[in-house]
Amino acid sequence: MTPRQRDEKRAQLSSAHLGRVYRSLADEHAERTARLREQETWQRISAKASRSNWSLLERLAPKPAYGGTLFPAAIHRGWWAALAAAVALGVALLWLGVPEQNRAPGFSFEVDGQSVSSRWIHAENDDVSLRFSDGSAVQLRPQSAVSVALEGEHGARLRLSEGSLTAQVVHADATDWRFTAGPYEVRVTGTAFDLTWDGVQLQVQMHEGSVEVTGPNRGRWTASGTELLELGRQPEARLAEKDDLSSETLEQPSAEDEHFGSAREGTDQTARRGRTRAQAVKSWAEMLAAGEFTDILRDAQRQGVDHSLASRSASELSALAQAARYAKQPAVSERAWAALQQRYPSTAMAKEAAFFLGRVAEQRGQAAAAQRQYRAYLNDGKSGQYTGEALGGLMRLLRTADPSAAEAYARRYLKSFPTGPYARLARELSGAPSR
Amino acid sequence: MAGRPIPAKGICLVPVRPADANDEAPRSSSSVQGNHEALFAEIRQGTSGWQQHAFTEFHGLVRGLIVKCFGPAFEAEELVDDVFLRFFESAKRIRSADRVQSYIVSITMNCVRSELRQRKRAALTSAGADGTEIQDRPSRDDPKAKAALIQLGAVINELDPEERAVFVLRTVQGMPLVEVAEVLGISLSTAHRRVRRATEVVMKRVQRNALLCDYVLERGGKLR
Numbered sequence: 032m033t034p035r036q037r038d039e040k041r042a043q044l045s046s047a048h049l050g051r052v053y054r055s056l057a058d059e060h061a062e063r064t065a066r067l068r069e070q071e072t073w074q075r076i077s078a079k080a081s082r083s084n085w086s087l088l089e090r091l092a093p094k095p096a097y098g099g100t101l102f103p104a105a106i107h108r109g110w111w112a113a114l115a116a117a118v119a120l121g122v123a124l125l126w127l128g129v130p131e132q133n134r135a136p137g138f139s140f141e142v143d144g145q146s147v148s149s150r151w152i153h154a155e156n157d158d159v160s161l162r163f164s165d166g167s168a169v170q171l172r173p174q175s176a177v178s179v180a181l182e183g184e185h186g187a188r189l190r191l192s193e194g195s196l197t198a199q200v201v202h203a204d205a206t207d208w209r210f211t212a213g214p215y216e217v218r219v220t221g222t223a224f225d226l227t228w229d230g231v232q233l234q235v236q237m238h239e240g241s242v243e244v245t246g247p248n249r250g251r252w253t254a255s256g257t258e259l260l261e262l263g264r265q266p267e268a269r270l271a272e273k274d275d276l277s278s279e280t281l282e283q284p285s286a287e288d289e290h291f292g293s294a295r296e297g298t299d300q301t302a303r304r305g306r307t308r309a310q311a312v313k314s315w316a317e318m319l320a321a322g323e324f325t326d327i328l329r330d331a332q333r334q335g336v337d338h339s340l341a342s343r344s345a346s347e348l349s350a351l352a353q354a355a356r357y358a359k360q361p362a363v364s365e366r367a368w369a370a371l372q373q374r375y376p377s378t379a380m381a382k383e384a385a386f387f388l389g390r391v392a393e394q395r396g397q398a399a400a401a402q403r404q405y406r407a408y409l410n411d412g413k414s415g416q417y418t419g420e421a422l423g424g425l426m427r428l429l430r431t432a433d434p435s436a437a438e439a440y441a442r443r444y445l446k447s448f449p450t451g452p453y454a455r456l457a458r459e460l461s462g463a464p465s466r
Numbered sequence: 467m468a469g470r471p472i473p474a475k476g477i478c479l480v481p482v483r484p485a486d487a488n489d490e491a492p493r494s495s496s497s498v499q500g501n502h503e504a505l506f507a508e509i510r511q512g513t514s515g516w517q518q519h520a521f522t523e524f525h526g527l528v529r530g531l532i533v534k535c536f537g538p539a540f541e542a543e544e545l546v547d548d549v550f551l552r553f554f555e556s557a558k559r560i561r562s563a564d565r566v567q568s569y570i571v572s573i574t575m576n577c578v579r580s581e582l583r584q585r586k587r588a589a590l591t592s593a594g595a596d597g598t599e600i601q602d603r604p605s606r607d608d609p610k611a612k613a614a615l616i617q618l619g620a621v622i623n624e625l626d627p628e629e630r631a632v633f634v635l636r637t638v639q640g641m642p643l644v645e646v647a648e649v650l651g652i653s654l655s656t657a658h659r660r661v662r663r664a665t666e667v668v669m670k671r672v673q674r675n676a677l678l679c680d681y682v683l684e685r686g687g688k689l690r
Contacts, residue, residue, distance in 0.1 A: 041679045046665045048686045049672060050637035053534065053622075055685070056615040057638070060538045061530035072543065073521055076550050153552050155573055156651055173651075174576055193580070357544065394541060 070452030071420065139164045140179065140187075152177055154194070163187065166201040167208070182207065190323075195227035195234075202240075214329070215246040215262060224254075235260040315343075315350035327354035328363065336363065340370040349380050352387065361391045379415075382408065386417040389424055398428050419444065423453035426460055434460070506563035517554050524553075524570050531571065534634045535578045537619020538612075545581060549574050572649045575631050582627035614681045621671045625664050632657055633664035 140163040142152055152159060154171040161169040161177075165185065171177055175194020181187050186207040189196075200208050202221020210217040212228030222240025227233070235242060241255035246262060254260040315327050331339040331351055339351065352367035368384040368391070375381050389404030405421040405428075422444040429437035441460035444453055451457075458464070505523060508516035528549050532542045552573050560569050625633060635646045636657070647657040673679055 037676075037680075040683060041673060041676065044669070044673065044679055044683055044686075046637050046669055049618075049668070049682055050640065052614075052682045052686045053618045054638045054640070056611055056618065057534045057538070058530050059611075060615060061533040062526060064533075064542070065526045065529045068543070069522075069525055072525065072546055073518065075543070076521070076547050153555055155552060155556055155576060174580060359541075359544070 071423075140181070152179065165203065165206075168199045170197040172196060191226060191228045193228060195225060197223075197225050199223045215244055218243045218245070233260075233262045235262075315347045315354070319350040319354055324354040324358040327351055328358055328360060331363070336366070340366060341374075345371055345375040345378050345380050348374070349384075352384070356387070356391060361395050364391050382415060383417065386415070386421050389421065393424055393428065398432070402428050414447070419448045419451050419453065422448075423451075423456070426453060426456055430456075430460060438462075502566040503563045506560065506566050509557045509560065509566075517550075520553065520557070520566075520570075521550055524567070525550075527567070528570065528574050531574050531634065531639070532578060533619075534638050535582075535622070535630055537623055538615050539619065545577055548577050552577070568645065568649055571635075572651075575635065575650060579627045579631055582630065610681055611685070614678060614685070617675065617678050618672070618682075621668055624671070625667060629660045629664035629667075632660040633668065636661045637665060637668075 140161055142161050143159055152161065152171060153176045154173050156173055158173065159171040161171065161179065163169075167187075169177070169189065172195045175196060176192045177194075177196060178190045178192070179187060180189075183205075185203050185205040187209075189198075189208070189210045191210060191212040196210075198208075198210065198219070200206065200219045200221055200223070206220045208219040210219065210226055212226065212233055215228075215233045217224075217226060217235060219242050220240075222242055223238040224240075224242060225234075225236040225238070227236075233244075233246075235244065235254050237254050237256055237258045237260075241253060244250075244252045244254070244260065244262065246252075250262070252260055252262065315330070318324075318327050318330075327350060340348065343351065348367050348371040352364045352371065355361070355364035355367060365388060368388045371378075372381045372384045372388075385404050385408035389401045389408060392398075392404060393401035402425060405424045408415065408421045409418065409425075422440050425440045426437050426444065429440065437460050441457035442463075444451065444457040445461060445463055448454065502523070505516065505519055507513075508519060525546070528546055529542055532540065532545050536542070549570070553570050556573075557566075557569070560566055622630060622633070631650055632646055632652075635641045635649065636643060641649075643657055643661070644654060646661075647654045650657065652660075672682065
């Protein structure tokens with residue numbers, strides 16, 4: 032073919048043709064990774080749902096997947112139902128015993144007409160309405176998520192993770208509503224406003240009444256009438272913070288961070304009296320369960336990552352490592368796991384740390400380090416919770432680099448997990464007959 | 467605010483198969499409105515284990531869409547998790563069996579766009595767009611295909627979030643334009659405009675790369 036003919040042919044390339052080729056290449060890639068990771072992904076999703084204590088927990092539970100019991104508590108559903116009925120009966124009896132004038136009205140809320148037990152509420156394509164029993168209402172805008180915690184009879188704590196909402200809070204003597212978004216807290220006693228948080232900037236568009244906002248560096252602002260309040264750092268600052276989190280340079284708390292800590296505690300002690308102690312001293316494990324990964328990292332940064340690694344308990348180090356992993360900060364994750372191994376070498380969590388270090392290394396493309404950690408995990412004596420996964424990781428990593436070693440791990444895998452998620456790969460590598 | 471596309475009064479809808487060659491309808495056009503009667507019934511009734519059935523049914527589709535939007539080097543795990551957790555939380559809102567798949571596609575694309583916007587804000591470049599991150603993963607048998615996938619992924623990565631979503635659904639996934647508009651909550655004319663703009667950018671970039679262009683032509687011939 033002459034160069035001219037080749038050019039003419041290239042000019043004939045159509046977008047549909049290109050689309051088909053890209054689709055076929057991407058589908059092949061996705062299919063291969065999906066096959067390798069399907070069961071692992073399902074287990075992870077189930078675990079996340081469990082940690083978040085979402086309402087789907089109960090619905091997910093009855094079918095243990097892949098030979099494992101994902102939600103052991105749900106197996107005893109009958110017992111739980113009986114316990115719930117007993118508690119409900121007890122509450123009802125107590126209620127009937129209270130004089131009419133002392134009965135609390137009970138503060139509750141509904142989402143689009145249905146009561147929810149879910150902590151996080153997401154709006155996908157349409158608005159989602161939250162109606163509170165005191166007459167207040169929150170309209171969650173599309174592509175937004177908020178968590179709701181009720182405090183007493185007139186208080187609520189709403190955390191906006193991303194997106195926007197419109198709030199109309201009904202005023203009463205003891206009304207104490209707080210909206211948090213990133214490092215900001217908006218205090219409300221009775222007002223209407225729009226709140227938007229995009230991960231960098233906070234925007235408060237007032238419609239009625241007034242609000243007080245507190246934030247980093249002893250920041251304190253008020254907005255009333257129809258004012259628009261915009262707060263937040265520039266994107267470059269956020270990038271710098273993100274880079275710093277994974278680097279050595281921000282091991283010590285910055286001046287802003289030190290102020291941030293004291294500002295949050297010292298801004299207005301009186302107004303904060305109603306705030307629950309539980310929220311103020313929420314542990315990292317609880318924050319991890321609530322999906323507040325960046326908050327954990329921010330906490331660690333505020334105290335100094337080095338200081339946190341040297342002083343936190345084993346479970347807190349584990350929470351920090353997991354949070355960093357979910358927040359795509361592998362360097363911090365690695366350091367937390369390593370600190371856990373060094374400071375608490377005899378704990379079960381330290382053993383698991385080797386597996387997670389392998390996982391992080393594999394995700395970062397550090398094949399040799401990943402192999403070393405997986406081997407360390409497997410060589411630690413007893414079979415652990417992640418033995419199958421570690422064997423699977425070694426098979427993946429060694430199948431082309433060292434087929435004979437991969438075959439040995441494949442045989443070991445089939446011996447312990449003949450129907451496990453990597454069984455197909457193991458049979459392929461070991462030449463064992465497929466089932 | 468996202469919503470269903472509403473044709474304005476007196477304005478003709480843009481045809482689904484536009485005449486211009488740049489928006490040629492893909493031959494293997496695949497609708498997302500497949501029927502999932504059994505799954506829909508399970509969701510409505512809250513049958514135990516419906517989430518796992520949904521996961522099994524759509525895991526490949528969700529992962530495929532994410533790979534198409536970000537390229538092969540992207541670590542898709544977190545995004546896959548987000549999509550399914552959101553789907554499980556809100557699936558009860560689906561009104562009919564033929565909407566189940568489009569609903570999860572819609573959630574996937576929302577998550578994709580959200581991730582892209584966050585990356586844009588943080589000025590993060592797509593890690594491994596040059597292929598450095600996938601060197602240690604199981605390699606493909608065909609190195610040419612691997613290189614082509616990485617390079618095409620890098621080209622797609624240059625599109626902005628909105629154009630990328632439309633391009634992937636329409637040109638790559640082969641979805642009818644009406645459904646693309648519906649899934650993304652944009653008007654038909656906006657979808658059409660974005661497809662055309664994205665296609666122009668992608669084609670220009672691909673045609674500049676002679677080797678990639680030849681590979682696409684060669685492989686495309688085999689796909690026919």
